[in-house]
Amino acid sequence: MIVNSILETIGRTPMLHIPLRGGEVGLYVKLEMFNPTGSMKDRMALSMIDSVPITLNEAAVRIVESSSGNTASALAMISAVRGLEFTTLMDSHASLDKILTVRAFGSNVRVVGSGDGDLATDERDREARRIAVEEGAYWTEQHNNPANAAGYIGLATELLDDLGPTMTHFVSAIGTGGSLCGTARQLRLHIPGVQVIGVEPVGSVIFGGQGGRYRQSGTGTPQGANVGVVIDYDVIDWGRKVSDDKAFSICHYLARRHGLLVGGSTGGAIYEALSVAREAPVGSRIVTLACDSGTKYLDTIFNQDWLSSNDIQIIDIEAQFAELFANAAVPQPLNEESGYGAACALNNA
Numbered sequence: 001m002i003v004n005s006i007l008e009t010i011g012r013t014p015m016l017h018i019p020l021r022g023g024e025v026g027l028y029v030k031l032e033m034f035n036p037t038g039s040m041k042d043r044m045a046l047s048m049i050d051s052v053p054i055t056l057n058e059a060a061v062r063i064v065e066s067s068s069g070n071t072a073s074a075l076a077m078i079s080a081v082r083g084l085e086f087t088t089l090m091d092s093h094a095s096l097d098k099i100l101t102v103r104a105f106g107s108n109v110r111v112v113g114s115g116d117g118d119l120a121t122d123e124r125d126r127e128a129r130r131i132a133v134e135e136g137a138y139w140t141e142q143h144n145n146p147a148n149a150a151g152y153i154g155l156a157t158e159l160l161d162d163l164g165p166t167m168t169h170f171v172s173a174i175g176t177g178g179s180l181c182g183t184a185r186q187l188r189l190h191i192p193g194v195q196v197i198g199v200e201p202v203g204s205v206i207f208g209g210q211g212g213r214y215r216q217s218g219t220g221t222p223q224g225a226n227v228g229v230v231i232d233y234d235v236i237d238w239g240r241k242v243s244d245d246k247a248f249s250i251c252h253y254l255a256r257r258h259g260l261l262v263g264g265s266t267g268g269a270i271y272e273a274l275s276v277a278r279e280a281p282v283g284s285r286i287v288t289l290a291c292d293s294g295t296k297y298l299d300t301i302f303n304q305d306w307l308s309s310n311d312i313q314i315i316d317i318e319a320q321f322a323e324l325f326a327n328a329a330v331p332q333p334l335n336e337e338s339g340y341g342a343a344c345a346l347n348n349a
């Protein structure tokens with residue numbers, strides 16, 4: 001594929017099929033790390049920049065956003081292409097990799113927080129608001145920006161093209177809620193009965209409960225931080241919590257058994273997807289998003305010293321879900337009968 005801008009490579013990501021229960025149930029992992037900055041956030045960042053009011057677009061625009069790293073990387077890439085000035089507020093303990101990525105695109109990083117390892121989401125947002133008001137920047141405000149969720153309409157269309165109405169479950173991580181709710185709202189238009197399950201870390205408070213420290217990056221909302229309007233509880237059937245131990249154990253399992261490097265939020269979502277697969281009716285197709293790549297976490301999730309110093313235990317996923325992996329079937333390509341043709345018919349309707 002020859003493109004005239006790196007932005008044309010956003011989307012149309014591949015999907016990995018992992019058969020479970022001898023092929024009775026299919027897990028489908030949409031590989032969003034194939035986007036240019038290695039996460040699904042390229043989709044929403046482009047949507048948010050495209051929605052900047054036209055009058056602002058004509059002036060020399062300065063964008064500001066608070067981010068755990070992936071949104072910042074995506075906005076920095078797009079700002080480079082569009083000639084915008086971009087400043088991001090990131091946590092003091094954000095991975096060096098993510099900070100350096102933003103700087104590599106020519107954007108500015110301001111580090112916020114105490115450095116004790118806790119998320120400084122609220123503080124980051126306050127500083128973004130201050131920069132917007134006092135320094136005249138445009139705050140994309142991802143937690144309250146409808147263009148965040150709208151950025152995933154294309155993702156839902158790709159899922160419908162690939163799997164059509166045969167999807168039974170959509171299980172994914174939730175932070176701002178843009179990817180889960182934006183995708184789910186669109187899927188629901190075509191598959192009203194699809195079960196939507198949002199997954200947050202234990203310690204995050206989107207679905208209530210006790211706040212506490214967690215290490216899954218980008219996902220969840222810590223106690224005290226604002227749960228924005230992008231989270232649409234009406235399109236979510238179930239909210240689940242997954243511990244760091246379980247989420248990171250999935251990352252290790254996927255790397256070692258499937259050659260797939262994913263980040264911790266994806267680990268959490270896939271842990272929950274496997275739990276759903278245990279009880280799901282024969283023929284279920286469970287879709288989940290690989291939000292970003294494990295290459296962003298080689299010095300944390302995949303570093304035994306870091307795991308030990310954070311008291312994280314890697315558990316044996318194959319033993320825990322033994323009944324899912326018994327009689328592993330050879331993945332079968334989709335054909336007309338299994339859904340692909342039906343999806344095309346649906347999209348052409």
Ligand SMILES: Cc1ncc(COP(=O)(O)O)c(C=O)c1O
Nearest residue numbers: 070175176177178179218265291
């Ligand atoms: C790695 C990762 N996973 C999950 C999420 C949560 O996605 P959303 O904000 O669309 O809910 C984010 C958001 O920053 C992220 O970076």
